[in-house]
Amino acid sequence: MPGHKFNPAHLQRLDNPRRRALLPPEKILRDVEAAKASVWADIGCGAGYFTIPLAKAVEKVIALDISLEMLQELKKRLAEQQIHNVEAVQSDESKIKLADSSVNGVILALVAHELHEPQKFLQEITRILNPGGKVIIVEWEKKVTEMGPPLDHRLEASEVDAWALHAGLGKGRVWQWSDTFIGLEYIKGIDTNQSN
Numbered sequence: 296m297p298g299h300k301f302n303p304a305h306l307q308r309l310d311n312p313r314r315r316a317l318l319p320p321e322k323i324l325r326d327v328e329a330a331k332a333s334v335w336a337d338i339g340c341g342a343g344y345f346t347i348p349l350a351k352a353v354e355k356v357i358a359l360d361i362s363l364e365m366l367q368e369l370k371k372r373l374a375e376q377q378i379h380n381v382e383a384v385q386s387d388e389s390k391i392k393l394a395d396s397s398v399n400g401v402i403l404a405l406v407a408h409e410l411h412e413p414q415k416f417l418q419e420i421t422r423i424l425n426p427g428g429k430v431i432i433v434e435w436e437k438k439v440t441e442m443g444p445p446l447d448h449r450l451e452a453s454e455v456d457a458w459a460l461h462a463g464l465g466k467g468r469v470w471q472w473s474d475t476f477i478g479l480e481y482i483k484g485i486d487t488n489q490s491n
């Protein structure tokens with residue numbers, strides 16, 4: 296039953312020592328190799344768990360979320376840490392308010408399983424990426440783990456692959472960040488048939 300939205304009242308679940316141990320944001324961003332001279336969109340940014348370290352690694356981050364409450368919390372944290380290269384944008388469910396070919400990278404962390412129209416959303420991501428740009432999808436493993444949503448809210452990696460390939464993206468690397476989280480990379484402009 297994907298599509299269930301995270302409740303902003305549970306904000307503390309998104310940033311605590313256990314989550315940082317299982318899903319270390321700085322290590323993940325090193326693994327995905329976000330270039331310094333690049334612009335990234337963090338879609339479904341929440342309170343900025345990835346936005347803030349990403350802003351320290353790249354030129355500019357556009358942080359999008361459908362939740363105003365989350366964006367307010369993000370803005371508070373950005374001000375506290377005096378981070379000035381992040382633009383916060385309220386987003387629509389299935390429409391990304393960014394121009395065609397406007398970003399080098401997209402991170403979609405623990406959001407894909409909440410999307411109402413994942414296929415359409417992946418097409419939107421393809422639209423906003425520059426040729427050669429990449430999207431990193433971080434998701435829960437489809438198994439029972441110590442934290443996270445029920446099994447029937449989680450996605451099979453093969454489902455995400457199918458949406459991405461149908462949206463015209465090519466398959467890149469796969470990471471296993473602890474037994475709880477996986478990372479899937481897709482690239483705009485590589486031949487999807489070469490990836491398997």
Ligand SMILES: C[S@@+](CC[C@H](N)C(=O)[O-])C[C@H]1O[C@@H](n2cnc3c(N)ncnc32)[C@H](O)[C@@H]1O
Nearest residue numbers: 301309339340341344360361362388404405409
């Ligand atoms: C589980 S939280 C993850 C937040 C953050 N990425 C992190 O890892 O801490 C999911 C976030 O995605 C947002 N979200 C859900 N559907 C969305 C959509 N269609 N477009 C943008 N944001 C969305 C929710 O409001 C929530 O802030």
